[in-house]
Amino acid sequence: MTSGIFKHSYKTKTRESLPIAIYNSGVQQCEPGYLWGPGVRDHYLIHHVISGKGSYHADGQQYQLEAGDTFIIYPGMVVSYSADLSQPWEYCWVGFQGAEAKVLMKQTPFSKKAPVVHFDPPTAIETAIMSIYKASGSTPCSQVKTIGLLYLFLSLLMEQAPCPVSDLSLEYVESAISFISHNYSGPIDVGDISSNVGISRSHLYRVFMKHMGTSPNDYLTRFRIARACELLRQSSLPVGAIAASAGYDDQLYFSRVFKKIMGVSPTRYAAQGRTQETATPSRKD
Template sequence: MEGVCCMASGVFKHSYKTKTRESLPIAIYNSGAQQCGPSHTWGPGVRDHYLVHHVISGCGYYTENGVTHRITAGDTFLIYPSVVVTYRADENDPWEYCWAGFNGAEAKILMSQTSFRKDDPVVRFQNPDEIRDAIVRIYQSSGTTPASELKAIGNLYLLLGLLMEQGPVSAAAGDLSLEYVESAIRFIAHNYSGEIDVGDVAASVGISRSHLYRVFMRHIGTSPNEYLTQFRISQACELLEHTSLPISAVAASVGYDDAFYFSRVFKKVTGQPPSAFLKSTEQPHPPERST
C-alpha cells in the first residue's frame, strides 16, 4: 500500500487480518496503520497475540498493570498476550501509528531476545525509521496467496531481526539454557521430516532429555515433544493447503511413516482430521452461468 505513513492529516485506518494458526513457528495475525482521532481509545482489554506498535507522529498513553506510559513519535511499544491494557491517543496531538500482530510456537523465545520486557514495554530504538518501514512492509506484502503470505512472514522475520539487533538482551553470563533452546529449535526445523524424537534433539544439543525439558518449559512454556509435534503438524497444514500431495505423502514429508497415526496426531492438534482440514481449504467453484 503506497503512502501509508505519509497521510499525516485526517483520521484513517488501513489494516489487514489473516487466519491464525498458533501451531505455526510464527504467524502474522494482523498489520496496518492508523491516524487516530483525539482521545481515540482501545481497551481495557487483552490480546491473544504479540502486538508491536510504532508511533509515527503525535503522542498518546499506554497503560498496563496500573502503570501509564506517555508515548511520543519514534517510540515502539509491545503488547503481550493475555495482559490487560488500555491505550489512548492524546486529545490535542493524537498519534499515528503502524502495527504488526503475531504469535506462534517460536514467538515467545524470539521476543525474549529483544529489549522489550513486561515491566518495560516501551522502547526507543536507535533507528526508529527502520522499525516503521519494516512494519509497513509487512502490511504492504500481506495477501491471501501463498506468495504474499511468505513475503509477509519474511518481512516479519526482518522486523524481529531489527528489534533484536537494535536492542538485544543476552542470556545471563554462564546461563546457556537459552542457547540450548535455540539450538534445539534449529535442529527440529532442519530435521523434522526425518525419524527424529526428543532423544535425538537432546543429543544434538549435548544435554539430557530431562534438562532439555526443563529449559524448554522455562523459556517457551511447552515441552520439546509438544514443540516437535506442533512444528510437524504446522508444516503438514502448509503442505495440505498449498500442494496436491496425498495425505500419506504429507505424513511421510513431516516425519510420520504411519499415515493412520499421523491422522490421529493431526486431529489431536488441530481438532479435525487431515481430510476435513483439506476439504476446508478448498476454494468453492463459482456457479456456472447458463447460456
C-alpha cells in the first residue's frame, strides 16, 4: 500500500432540523482503485478533486474527473465513485443538510442533470472546503464558525451560477424563511407569515412544497424545535422558559410536539448530555 494514502475527516452527530448543518468534512488521498458505492447519502455531499483522476457514476451517467473538477451527491441519489488505477485522486469534501439547503443549492450551477462543475479558479473551492474542515470542532464557537464558512462556500458556488430567470416563488420562500428566523419566538402562525410575504396561505403552501418539500407550518414547527434543542444543549433554563423562547406559551403542548419530532421529551433530551459533536479523525498509512 502506498505510504502517501491518507484520510482525515470530521463528522458531527447533531442532526436536528437546523436551517443548515454540516454533517462531515475532510480530505483524502485514495489508494488506486478505491471505490465507494453504489450507495446513497442522506445529505448533500460536495467533493472537490485536488489532484489525480477518478470516475463518478450518478443517475445512469458516468463522468471522468480530474484535478479542478467538483461533483455533488444529492440526498437519496444512488451513486458510486472510484479512484483511477494509475493516478488515484486526492479530494476534499463537505456534507451538509437542513431546511435551507435545498433552496440554496437551487441557486448554484449544480443540478441532478449536471452534477459535475469546473469552477474558475478551482483553488478557491479547495480553499473554502479545507477552511471548513480545519475549523471543525465540538465547541459552540467552532460550530458557529463552520456554519459561517459553509455559507461563504455556498455563496462562492452561487456567484458562478449563470444568471437565472427570476423565480418569484423562490423569493417568496426565502422571504418567509427570513421572517420565521426573526420572529419564531413570538406568537406567529402561517397566516402571519403569508401576510408578511404578501401572498395567500394556499399560495405559500404551494411554493413551500415546491421548493422545500414540506409545508410552511411544518417548517415553522421544526425551526422552533431546533432552537429549543440548542437551548436544551447549551443552557440550564427550565423547560417552561425554553418553550416560551421557542414560541410556545403552553409547556405541555411544547413537550408533546418536541417528543413527536425528537423521539424523547425535552427533559430527557437535556439529561442525555446536551449532545455535542465528536471528532473522528482517521489516517491510513
